[in-house]
Amino acid sequence: MRTFKRILLVAGCLLLVAQIPFAVNRYRTARLATEIEELGKDRGPVPRLGFRDYKGVIHVHSFIGGHSTGTFEELIGAANQNGLDFVVMTEHVANDFDSAAKTLNERHGRAIWIGGNEVPTSDGDKFLVLDGFSDLSTLQFNSTDELLGETEGKRKLALVTYPESFRSWDADFDGIEVFSLHTNAKAMNPFLFLMDAVWSFGSYPELTMARHFRRPAENLDRFDKISGTRKISLFGGNDAHSNIGFHLFGDDANNKLFEIKYDRYGMIFRLMRTHVLIPENEELSRVTVLEALRRGRSFLGFDILGDSSGFTFHAENAEGARLVGTDSDVDAGSVLRVASPLPAKIVIFRNGDRVFESESVRSVEFKAREPGVYRVEAFLDSLGAPFDEMPWVITNPIYVGNPPALSAGVPKPTNQN
Numbered sequence: 470m471r472t473f474k475r476i477l478l479v480a481g482c483l484l485l486v487a488q489i490p491f492a493v494n495r496y497r498t499a500r501l502a503t504e505i506e507e508l509g510k511d512r513g514p515v516p517r518l519g520f521r522d523y524k525g526v527i528h529v530h531s532f533i534g535g536h537s538t539g540t541f542e543e544l545i546g547a548a549n550q551n552g553l554d555f556v557v558m559t560e561h562v563a564n565d566f567d568s569a570a571k572t573l574n575e576r577h578g579r580a581i582w583i584g585g586n587e588v589p590t591s592d593g594d595k596f597l598v599l600d601g602f603s604d605l606s607t608l609q610f611n612s613t614d615e616l617l618g619e620t621e622g623k624r625k626l627a628l629v630t631y632p633e634s635f636r637s638w639d640a641d642f643d644g645i646e647v648f649s650l651h652t653n654a655k656a657m658n659p660f661l662f663l664m665d666a667v668w669s670f671g672s673y674p675e676l677t678m679a680r681h682f683r684r685p686a687e688n689l690d691r692f693d694k695i696s697g698t699r700k701i702s703l704f705g706g707n708d709a710h711s712n713i714g715f716h717l718f719g720d721d722a723n724n725k726l727f728e729i730k731y732d733r734y735g736m737i738f739r740l741m742r743t744h745v746l747i748p749e750n751e752e753l754s755r756v757t758v759l760e761a762l763r764r765g766r767s768f769l770g771f772d773i774l775g776d777s778s779g780f781t782f783h784a785e786n787a788e789g790a791r792l793v794g795t796d797s798d799v800d801a802g803s804v805l806r807v808a809s810p811l812p813a814k815i816v817i818f819r820n821g822d823r824v825f826e827s828e829s830v831r832s833v834e835f836k837a838r839e840p841g842v843y844r845v846e847a848f849l850d851s852l853g854a855p856f857d858e859m860p861w862v863i864t865n866p867i868y869v870g871n872p873p874a875l876s877a878g879v880p881k882p883t884n885q886n
């Protein structure tokens with residue numbers, strides 16, 4: 470009996486000691502929340518370049534397309550709460566009805582809603598198609614090339630989703646989801662996340678998750694390789710289902726004693742946003758949001774660390790300012806400018822290589838002497854690890870000198886795997 474008590478005592482002590490790192494994390498997360506609040510007070514002005522920044526989210530599911538329990542009420546409430554300007558729904562295709570037409574469309578609350586689809590192909594690839602169309606579900610049994618032929622004919626956007634399991638890298642798609650909240654959440658160590666969650670999730674749900682984020686290096690490398698041969702766009706997918714989580718006691722219906730649902734819409738919409746840039750003389754609408762996404766006139770902001778609205782990366786030449794995107798061609802020797810609403814470390818990449826890195830600043834001027842594809846990542850170094858390596862902003866590129874052609878009819882990269 471004495472031995473048993475001793476074992477129990479030792480086990481109890483070990484359990485207590487094992488909690489120390491997670492208690493420390495709780496302290497760090499609380500400090501991070503304070504630092505973010507302080508940083509937010511330090512917002513500075515950014516230049517207006519004839520465009521307005523609208524924030525929204527891409528890749529959202531509801532009960533309409535299955536694999537999700539989320540209702541329209543929850544979605545609209547979460548979008549309003551977040552002050553979102555647009556939400557791109559990407560319902561799974563249904564065999565018997567048009568799930569893109571049946572989901573939220575038009576304006577509800579503050580936001581414009583755009584019904585699109587997530588479609589698999591017989592090659593094992595998955596695409597987000599924006600916006601949806603009535604016979605799209607029949608294409609899910611076709612090859613990737615056949616699907617892309619249809620979407621191009623209808624002037625729809627076909628964006629690669631789940632790049633980690635995508636195969637047809639030589640196909641003629643329009644963009645890549647370089648960061649997915651869903652994939653990132655699934656990649657977290659479940660034990661470490663659960664222990665962190667026990668200590669921190671109740672008070673800081675978003676930051677508890679954000680501290681487990683990692684820069685999507687592989688996807689960015691792939692984007693850099695392909696954008697060097699033809700023009701494509703990058704974007705971030707929230708992949709919100711409102712169905713991932715766990716509870717320790719109780720049943721599925723209710724009476725949960727300790728429940729964590731770590732992809733509630735409100736929370737997922739707060740973590741990361743896509744910002745689109747729309748000309749000031751045009752209204753925010755389904756058409757203008759889709760056009761901005763088509764042209765890659767957008768950037769990805771991890772806004773939980775600080776509102777990235779107003780961040781700009783543009784080129785200046787004799788004709789004036791050229792924003793990021795597929796029509797941003799400028800001559801070699803043009804000046805590239807970055808302006809940030811918050812002080813940030815600015816890194817400029819050329820064809821995937823770091824060619825410039827600043828201290829914590831609000832603006833950068835860089836002469837792009839060499840032709841190439843230039844894009845920017847901004848880091849809030851002052852928030853400490855992991856945010857010195859996990860970007861706050863990732864922009865689409867500017868094409869400098871002899872840019873690659875847009876989309877079809879050009880040599881495509883091979884062996885991207």
Ligand SMILES: [Zn+2]
Nearest residue numbers: 528530587708
């Ligand atoms: Zn999805």
